Amino acid sequence: GxxxxxxxxxxxxxxxxxxxxxxxxxxxxxxxxxxxxxxxxxxxxxxxxxxxxILTKHVHRWLYARPKAAYRLASGYLSSAADNLLICGDYFTVNSEFGVESAFLSAHALLGMESGAK
Incomplete structure (x- = not known):
């Protein structure tokens, strides 16, 4: 929506x-x-x-957004040009132990890839 x-x-x-x-x-x-x-x-x-x-607000706590290191995917994001698919999130390996920051850093890495930035 x-x-x-x-x-x-x-x-x-x-x-x-x-x-x-x-x-x-x-x-x-x-x-x-x-x-x-x-x-x-x-x-x-x-x-x-x-x-x-403010018309509306929502408070969300990322209480469970801390995946175990053993289960994290070994990249900042996933992409598949053939499927036109881009995936980012807190379960990718990034330089953070905090879920919401991991999700942000993963998205940032993906956006950098999309814009051609390194």
Whole structure:
């Protein structure tokens, strides 16, 4: 359904692993509010101004996104030109022990490959 959001901007906020672990069982609304406060301070905007712009929010914890090293795939991503298929994710071998960062680094590697960047 993201194609229906063409006129909207989607913002994804990730917290540092140590803060995330400390908040793992916290109320999602409280986590969203604390992250919103941090974003507001980083971009020097009032929290109320940002709250007024938000149509919806979702808090997702990457609690189980830490695959065992033995099961990780030995590349940053997979691609198959014949199938027109590109795959990235937290289960690829990247320089991170944190699932969400691994997923980001995998996507970054894939995008670098797609753009021809090294």
């Amino acid at each position: 993201r194609d229906k959001l063409e006129e909207l901007e989607v913002v994804v906020v990730h917290a540092q692993p140590d803060w995330t672990l400390a908040q793992v069982d916290s109320d999602p609304e409280m986590v969203a509010d604390r992250l919103l406060q941090e974003v507001a301070s980083l971009i020097d905007k009032p929290v109320k101004e940002l709250r007024d712009c």
